[in-house]
Amino acid sequence: MKRKLVMIGNGMAGVSALEQLLKLNPNRYDMTVIGAEPHPNYNRIMLSSVLAGDASMQDIILNDWDWYKDNNITLHAGQTAERIDTDKQIVTTDKGISVPYDELIIATGSLPFMLPLPGADKEGVIAFRDIKDCEAMIDASKKYRKAIVIGGGLLGLEAARGLVNLNMEVSVVHIFNNLMERQLDPTASRMLQSELENQGMNFLLEKQSDSIMGKKRVTGLKFKDGTHADADLIVMAVGIKPNVQLAKDSGIEVNRGIVVNDYLQTSIPNIYSVGECAEHRGIAYGLVAPLYEQGAILAKKLAGIESDGYQGSVVSTKLKVSGVNVFSGGRFADEPGTKALRVQDDLKGVYKKVVFENGKVVGAVLFGDTADSSRLFSVMRSGEDFTGREQEVLFGASGGGKTLSPADLVTAMSGDEIICGCNGVSKDALISAITEKGCTTVNELKACTKASGGCGGCRPLVEAVLTTTLGVDSVVSAKEGICGCTTLTRDEVVESIGRMQLTTTKEVMNVLEWKNPEGCSKCRPALNYYLAVAFPEEHEDEPESRFVNERNHANIQKDGTFSVVPRIYGGVTTPEDLQRIAEVAKKYQVPLVKFTGGQRIDLLGVKKEDLPGMWKDLDMPSGYAYGKALRTVKTCVGSTFCRFGTQDSIQMGIDMEKKFERLGTPHKVKLAVSGCPRNCAEATIKDLGVVAIEGGWEIYVGGNGGTKVRAADLLTKVKTESEVMEWTGAYLQHYRETANFGERTSEWLQRIGLDTIKKALGQQADRDALNVRIDKTLSLTTDPWKQIIENDKLNRVFEPLAAPVSAEAAAARGE
Ligand SMILES: Cc1cc2nc3c(=O)[nH]c(=O)nc-3n(C[C@H](O)[C@H](O)[C@H](O)COP(=O)(O)OP(=O)(O)OC[C@H]3O[C@@H](n4cnc5c(N)ncnc54)[C@H](O)[C@@H]3O)c2cc1C
Ligand SMILES: NC(=O)c1ccc[n+]([C@@H]2O[C@H](COP(=O)([O-])OP(=O)(O)OC[C@H]3O[C@@H](n4cnc5c(N)ncnc54)[C@H](O)[C@@H]3O)[C@@H](O)[C@H]2O)c1
Numbered sequence: 005m006k007r008k009l010v011m012i013g014n015g016m017a018g019v020s021a022l023e024q025l026l027k028l029n030p031n032r033y034d035m036t037v038i039g040a041e042p043h044p045n046y047n048r049i050m051l052s053s054v055l056a057g058d059a060s061m062q063d064i065i066l067n068d069w070d071w072y073k074d075n076n077i078t079l080h081a082g083q084t085a086e087r088i089d090t091d092k093q094i095v096t097t098d099k100g101i102s103v104p105y106d107e108l109i110i111a112t113g114s115l116p117f118m119l120p121l122p123g124a125d126k127e128g129v130i131a132f133r134d135i136k137d138c139e140a141m142i143d144a145s146k147k148y149r150k151a152i153v154i155g156g157g158l159l160g161l162e163a164a165r166g167l168v169n170l171n172m173e174v175s176v177v178h179i180f181n182n183l184m185e186r187q188l189d190p191t192a193s194r195m196l197q198s199e200l201e202n203q204g205m206n207f208l209l210e211k212q213s214d215s216i217m218g219k220k221r222v223t224g225l226k227f228k229d230g231t232h233a234d235a236d237l238i239v240m241a242v243g244i245k246p247n248v249q250l251a252k253d254s255g256i257e258v259n260r261g262i263v264v265n266d267y268l269q270t271s272i273p274n275i276y277s278v279g280e281c282a283e284h285r286g287i288a289y290g291l292v293a294p295l296y297e298q299g300a301i302l303a304k305k306l307a308g309i310e311s312d313g314y315q316g317s318v319v320s321t322k323l324k325v326s327g328v329n330v331f332s333g334g335r336f337a338d339e340p341g342t343k344a345l346r347v348q349d350d351l352k353g354v355y356k357k358v359v360f361e362n363g364k365v366v367g368a369v370l371f372g373d374t375a376d377s378s379r380l381f382s383v384m385r386s387g388e389d390f391t392g393r394e395q396e397v398l399f400g401a402s403g404g405g406k407t408l409s410p411a412d413l414v415t416a417m418s419g420d421e422i423i424c425g426c427n428g429v430s431k432d433a434l435i436s437a438i439t440e441k442g443c444t445t446v447n448e449l450k451a452c453t454k455a456s457g458g459c460g461g462c463r464p465l466v467e468a469v470l471t472t473t474l475g476v477d478s479v480v481s482a483k484e485g486i487c488g489c490t491t492l493t494r495d496e497v498v499e500s501i502g503r504m505q506l507t508t509t510k511e512v513m514n515v516l517e518w519k520n521p522e523g524c525s526k527c528r529p530a531l532n533y534y535l536a537v538a539f540p541e542e543h544e545d546e547p548e549s550r551f552v553n554e555r556n557h558a559n560i561q562k563d564g565t566f567s568v569v570p571r572i573y574g575g576v577t578t579p580e581d582l583q584r585i586a587e588v589a590k591k592y593q594v595p596l597v598k599f600t601g602g603q604r605i606d607l608l609g610v611k612k613e614d615l616p617g618m619w620k621d622l623d624m625p626s627g628y629a630y631g632k633a634l635r636t637v638k639t640c641v642g643s644t645f646c647r648f649g650t651q652d653s654i655q656m657g658i659d660m661e662k663k664f665e666r667l668g669t670p671h672k673v674k675l676a677v678s679g680c681p682r683n684c685a686e687a688t689i690k691d692l693g694v695v696a697i698e699g700g701w702e703i704y705v706g707g708n709g710g711t712k713v714r715a716a717d718l719l720t721k722v723k724t725e726s727e728v729m730e731w732t733g734a735y736l737q738h739y740r741e742t743a744n745f746g747e748r749t750s751e752w753l754q755r756i757g758l759d760t761i762k763k764a765l766g767q768q769a770d771r772d773a774l775n776v777r778i779d780k781t782l783s784l785t786t787d788p789w790k791q792i793i794e795n796d797k798l799n800r801v802f803e804p805l806a807a808p809v810s811a812e813a814a815a816a817r818g819e
């Protein structure tokens with residue numbers, strides 16, 4: 005008769021151990037799994053992607069109901085094990101089922117740590133641990149606006165990013181001055197904060213929470229320093245604690261976690277523990293890679309196969325927030341006896357730190373460029389001695405910055421090394437999916453093994469396994485859908501919109517069979533844009549598909565207020581306009597009036613409800629400082645006053661701004677005009693810059709300031725002002741029609757190549773056709789501020805939802 009193996013907990017660690025056991029010895033046990041959640045085993049890691057709109061609940065199922073049936077595993081889902089009788093060897097559940105065992109695995113994971121604050125039991129205060137929490141956040145985002153995430157660790161930041169994607173105003177409350185202090189040093193932490201602020205998150209640092217405000221539902225969070233912040237939703241992400249109560253009540257030795265030996269055995273020999281609930285050599289891990297390693301050892305033990313036992317793990321993490329590359333591994337902090345090699349490039353926003361102890365790499369932090377992460381993690385685990393040649397770790401043996409390619413890396417890996425940490429997929433598992441199941445693309449490998457379906461960080465290595473196994477020529481290059489809702493690429497979507505005459509995002513999603521019928525925060529704004537380019541007349545703009553700043557026609561600031569930037573053509577103003585701006589600033593008590601880098605005046609710290617009033621009193625057009633649109637045309641003094649000026653740069657700039665204002669583009673667009681090659685308007689770091697020369701103008705394209713500085717390329721030289729306009733119109737329209745939504749001109753130009761652009765604009769007839777299309781679009785635009793002022797319904801959106809709660813008023817109400 006088969007032995008009875010029972011597992012409590014249907015999570016990632018435990019089920020991975022069972023999967024491995026089934027491979028090693030499928031017939032040894034009758035298996036029963038008791039799982040408190042009413043779902044089959046799913047990828048908890050991917051809850052962040054579900055929240056961010058990049059995956060659906062269906063995408064994250066790891067083992068569906070059939071898997072249990074096919075492997076003869078009895079699953080009691082939605083039942084909690086309440087008692088273990090270790091003498092009689094029986095587990096009893098909350099629904100009264102008793103399950104006898106010969107061997108028992110406790111894989112109960114962790115519980116989120118909930119701060120015991122007064123008011124923590126109010127509606128709208130949740131953790132982020134399971135499907136139920138994820139659904140609660142998605143639901144809240146449909147009804148409420150303001151969210152607070154307590155905890156600036158991995159989980160808190162991923163939750164915050166998801167909520168931003170769901171169009172909530174998000175503040176992250178962190179107890180320290182540095183975000184992710186458990187994974188990053190202060191330098192990386194500061195860079196991270198600045199990047200996340202750019203993505204729309206607000207940070208309240210060094211704040212200790214005191215109590216939760218509100219009657220039935222949360223309305224805000226009060227801090228120990230007497231201040232408070234408003235919130236309709238509070239997510240606590242302040243760490244986890246191993247879920248050990250059941251084990252403790254059953255007389256099993258428990259410390260912080262359930263104490264296990266190298267074979268995952270607890271103090272009772274036929275009871276094992278694996279995953280976040282287990283404590284091995286004093287450590288309870290909180291990441292999946294070590295848990296899978298534990299699972300592999302436990303599977304061998306239960307299959308009766310000898311092994312050296314579990315020796316502990318070196319861990320590494322990557323933050324799963326799109327647009328931010330952060331890696332941290334091992335002991336990254338400066339400690340006595342360690343030395344660090346650091347590289348910092350503020351221009352590119354890159355920071356790398358590698359920590360050595362006795363010549364060995366013991367830790368690393370990477371920000372901005374994480375291409376080296378797998379290699380660094382590999383040398384960290386190998387314990388290779390770099391004494392006297394430490395520089396090689398970052399700059400290669402020649403010192404020339406050469407790093408090992410992913411192909412070199414996978415070639416050097418042993419078969420059982422894990423390539424995808426999120427899903428516990430080894431190199432051998434990938435190779436057998438290629439050779440035995442015929443996978444030829446990364447997407448097929450993902451479908452077959454789940455590799456690369458989590459944080460995505462292993463994708464280059466998965467690709468490398470494909471190319472090293474099949475040969476570069478045999479690998480079908482995998483195409484990427486525009487988001488998790490579809491497998492169609494940008495070009496396929498745009499082509500279908502044109503061919504099938506689709507005019508609304510809903511229509512596109514229906515006809516093109518979107519996996520998620522509502523779309524996500526990535527595809528909705530993109531579709532709205534592509535439709536506007538394809539059918540400027542027929543497509544009606546969909547405000548609900550726009551980002552929060554564009555919906556409000558103002559940029560939201562870190563304290564929840566907004567900024568107002570009126571249009572000032574070419575940076576040229578008048579005493580009358582200045583006077584009006586001053587009066588408005590005084591009337592609305594604007595706390596900060598500032599000149600911008602684009603020669604505009606920025607009125608900062610404006611309350612949302614004051615926006616329409618200010619726009620009306622200003623009586624100036626919107627400067628679109630918030631939009632994916634033409635922002636500014638910066639000009640120098642030019643020939644009007646400057647003794648070096650060869651052309652009238654001011655008039656040229658004003659004419660350009662008047663013509664192209666309100667033009668929607670894939671990303672923001674900044675222009676500049678300089679009156680001579682001294683280039684005082686910095687035209688060569690703009691999306692399009694015009695520089696006057698003797699007898700004409702030079703047009704530069706694809707420049708960029710900011711984090712990724714790029715000098716623009718010369719597109720052409722022309723003689724007259726009307727030619728400048730003609731080339732600018734053609735260039736901007738070509739960018740509008742061919743770039744990916746969210747792609748700056750500098751990225752687009754580098755992707756498709758300057759020569760391709762020159763070819764597309766080279767013929768007069770092509771430029772004329774592009775100008776006809778851009779002129780059509782421009783003729784249909786109206787000023788959004790004016791539109792709102794004149795429309796009561798639109799105006800009401802700016803009315804306050806509820807009276808703001810002051811700290812004093814809240815205190816008086818006893819909150
Ligand atoms: C949003 C999010 C993102 C994450 N991202 C990453 C990441 O990018 N990388 C990474 O390495 N890690 C990540 N983690 C952590 C990772 O998910 C965990 O380390 C992993 O899921 C732990 O697996 P486990 O099986 O030990 O526990 P769990 O997955 O928590 O499974 C335990 C299961 O046991 C059940 N259970 C508990 N008690 C009982 C009982 N008495 N009876 C029956 N069932 C019971 C629980 O309901 C649960 O379903 C993330 C976690 C979250 C929440
Ligand atoms: N990408 C990833 O690898 C990933 C993503 C999500 C979660 N996880 C894992 O899930 C688990 C939970 O994540 P986590 O971020 O909650 O845990 P954590 O312990 O890593 O971080 C908690 C953070 O909350 C802060 N904090 C603690 N008390 C606070 C307070 N009173 N106010 C404000 N901030 C406070 C801490 O300083 C810390 O930075 C961890 O094991 C984590 O590794 C990993």
Ligand code: SF4
Nearest residue numbers: 640646649679680684
């Ligand atoms: S770019 Fe030339 S024309 Fe313009 S301000 Fe500078 S020196 Fe004068």
Ligand code: FES
Nearest residue numbers: 424426458459460
């Ligand atoms: S390592 Fe995260 S998806 Fe593979």
